[in-house]
Amino acid sequence: MNSNVHYYNQKKYCPHCREYKRYLQSIDASYCVACGSKVRLFSSADKKAFLAGLQSDKEASKKGTKRVS
Numbered sequence: 228m229n230s231n232v233h234y235y236n237q238k239k240y241c242p243h244c245r246e247y248k249r250y251l252q253s254i255d256a257s258y259c260v261a262c263g264s265k266v267r268l269f270s271s272a273d274k275k276a277f278l279a280g281l282q283s284d285k286e287a288s289k290k291g292t293k294r295v296s
């Protein structure tokens with residue numbers, strides 16, 4: 228049973244509660260334990276920041292791999 232405990236330490240963003248909540252994981256979706264709504268990995272603001280971070284990583288690696296021989 229203890230192997231499942233770590234799931235409850237993680238939180239996902241619930242658009243209904245408008246905050247990060249603990250969630251129940253099912254096969255193709257996660258649900259807020261407080262209200263039962265589907266939760267997301269990130270809030271929309273955090274998702275933008277995450278995608279922006281990915282983009283800048285891509286650009287950085289492009290520059291890094293672009294070598295003039």
Ligand SMILES: [Zn+2]
Nearest residue numbers: 241244259262
């Ligand atoms: Zn909720």
